[in-house]
Amino acid sequence: MTPPKTAAPAEPQAVIAPDGSVRAGEDPGLPPDDLKTIYRAMVATRLLEERGMSLQRQGRIGFYIGCIGQEACGAGATWALRPDDWLFPSYRMPVALLLRGIPIRDLLHECYGDAKDSSKGRQMPCHYSYRQVQFVSISSPIATQIIQAVGAGMAARIRKEDTVVLADFGDGGTSEGDFHTAMNFAGVFKAPVVFLCQNNQWAISCPLPKQTGSETIAVKARAYGMPGVRVDGNDVLAVYRAVRDAADRARRGEGPSLVEALTYRVGPHSSSDDDKRYRPAAEVAEWKARDPIERFRKYLEKRGAWTESWEKSLRENLAKELADGVAECEKTPPPPLESLVGDVFGGLPAHLREQLEELREEQKEHESGKDPTMAFPL
Ligand SMILES: Cc1ncc(C[n+]2csc(CCOP(=O)(O)OP(=O)(O)O)c2C)c(N)n1
Ligand SMILES: [Mg+2]
Missing domain, CATH: 1.20.5 (Single alpha-helices involved in coiled-coils or other helix-helix interfaces)
Structure with missing residues (x-):
């Protein structure tokens, strides 16, 4: 029997074209100060990730797991939420912490696991936890946070709070039973949750077609009775718009949504991985050329919110912040x-x-x- 023909997967929705332009009526119209704050956090994240990996290679920290190429997903999603909305993140969204005001220095302390680490050295590096900004501790077992997010959403409903909860996970996470349990429960009880799948097309060495027979991740929403949308995850405004709409819907009491952000992990899975062993360099190069930061920069320039001298001083300030942070960590003793x-x-x-x-x-x-x-x- 020949398998039924399936339609080509839906093109992900985008706002910013590769040249930085936006089609009429598509721009969510964020003010320049917001745009610059988001851009700064994305650049800061990129620099942190580069430094984090080299600190690991130099033997100064034990482990690192980065999100290079995926900065737009976390940034767009976080900016679409209210500061009191809860984040149940995976390990690829440190940008959320920077956007919620946690200094780079504090993230470095967590990676060093020293006396100034908010987790007191008890977590793996990059497994951040910041109660003061509603950022729940990252769990190593994948997908566990998806159910926890639904529980937190239900708690908010019962307490008559209008907070929304973001559950962030990868494409690999969707193959876990926890994904099904969470989506099913949220669909039935209309939990105020935004499910954000950062589909970077790999789960360590497992490529997406071996992960799921589904055409897209977004279509899975339909079976759980919620809307699913597929957006370009390298387009920060597309992610922003989709998560904002989903959060508004959840806040109105209309229930959960699934946002699939199609993106790519351009680096190795973590400092313990060598991605050259399982994927072609050409594929990585192709996605590197779709850099989310560069795309957003072009947009900012067109909006008159970016100049070369601003970029230069931004990068200089961030480099100093990072260098000062590393120096401070190396003077800080281990936790008592x-x-x-x-x-x-x-x-x-x-x-x-x-x-x-x-x-x-x-x-x-x-x-x-x-x-x-x-x-x-x-
Ligand atoms: C329950 C569980 N199984 C396996 C692992 C090992 N593991 C860590 S990350 C990962 C891949 C996750 O892929 P995905 O969900 O796509 O997220 P990504 O790393 O691509 O962001 C695996 C298999 C784990 N941490 N937890
Ligand atoms: Mg993945």
Whole structure:
């Protein structure tokens, strides 16, 4: 039997053309100051990602996972939400934190896992968590955050709050049972959730056609009773517009939506990956040429919101911020030993107190140089 013919996948919706122009009536009309704030965060993210990977290669941090090529997805989505809306992110949206005012320095402290890390050195590098900006801790197991986001959305409804929740995940995440559970529940109970799939077409070495037989990710929405839209994920205004519309809908009590942002991870999956082993260089080069930052820059220029001298000083300031941040991290000690046993029990149980004492003794021994072969912590 010959398989039924399927239509070509829907062209992703775009706002900004490759030359930076916008079709009449398509521009969401963000004011120049907003545009510049978004652009700055995207450039900051790019520079952070480049520095993060080199810090890992130099052995100064243990791990790095970057989002080069995907900066428009996180930036457009975050700007489309209210500051009090919740983010349940995957690891490819540090730009959300920069847009919500977390300094680059703080993200570096998290990567170093030092005494100024908001997670007290308990998380993997780049697995950020910032309660003060509604950014829920990134989980290593993929897709777990999708259900959590729906739970948070339902809680907001029950408490009669009008906050919206963004669940951000990758194309690989859609093959997890958690995706189905979350989408089904949200569709039935009209949870105020925006599902954002950053479809970068790879899940480490697994390409999209081996991930799903579905024509697009967006069409999956239909079976769950919610709208699904496919946008160009390298176009920050297209992502902004789609997430804004979905968030407005959720806030009006009309339920969830799925936004598929078609994009590409131009770097390796993480510092532990070598993508040259499983994908052709030509494919990567093709997507590098569709750089979301360059496209947005051209748009800004056409809107009269960009000059070469502004870009130069922006990059100089960011480079300084990064260099100062790294220098500060390298002067910051590791978190205190007490942090190993804190934040769990109201009063420290006897066995943990005992173990902490043992550790303190061991630390003293190493610091006294009795055994110079062993650095502490081990
Ligand atoms: C439940 C689970 N299975 C496998 C892994 C290993 N793993 C980490 S990231 C990843 C790929 C995820 O791909 P995708 O969802 O497309 O996100 P992307 O990394 O492309 O942004 C895998 C398989 C994991 N962390 N958790
Ligand atoms: Mg992926």
